[in-house]
Amino acid sequence: MDKDTDPSGESFDRRLKAARERIEPRAAAQRPAGGGMSDLGLVLRAGTELVSALVVGVAMGWGLDHWLHARPWFLILFSLLGGVAGVLNVWRLVRPEAMNAEANGPDNGSGRI
Template identity: 45%
Template sequence: MPENDGFEERLRKARARHGVDPKPSGSGQLPQGGTWGIGFRAGVEVVSALIAGVGLGWLVDRWLGTWPWLFLVFFVLGGAAGVLNVYRLFNPRNAGK
């Protein structure tokens, strides 16, 4: 049989490629890039969460005139968000679903 040259396999691949069949979603991993890369990324996540928290707290404080209380609260929240970001870095939130 000349048809028996992996046609089904190619058809399945082509269908998957064009989205005819729903396919399992990819795990979506970032390139790991060694120890330094991981350390750098974790550092960036913590620092940016702190910046976001401090910035948000400072803005809301300036708006409401409650300096420095919300700033302090959001500083802590920023730190917590940084830890959360690092946690998400290694356990993406849609990985288990």
């Protein structure tokens, strides 16, 4: 760096940035995505997202049946709705970024890490 006699600071910044990207290209590429662990986290999330909505649906159906004495009907209905909600959760997680911008769900399209 002792040879750096270029008066414009902008040029140095650019070269520093290029050098940093050369040293750790992976980190530079991953930074916009929100950190290195996020991809692995995404994989681990998908399965539980699918199951948990179904669990909530079944629990709600079971509870409503118990409360209103309508034995099988709410369980059937809410199991189906829970399954749909689970698929919706996974879709929110894996859909392309471009569709996130225009999405309007309760999560405002930001289910992705």
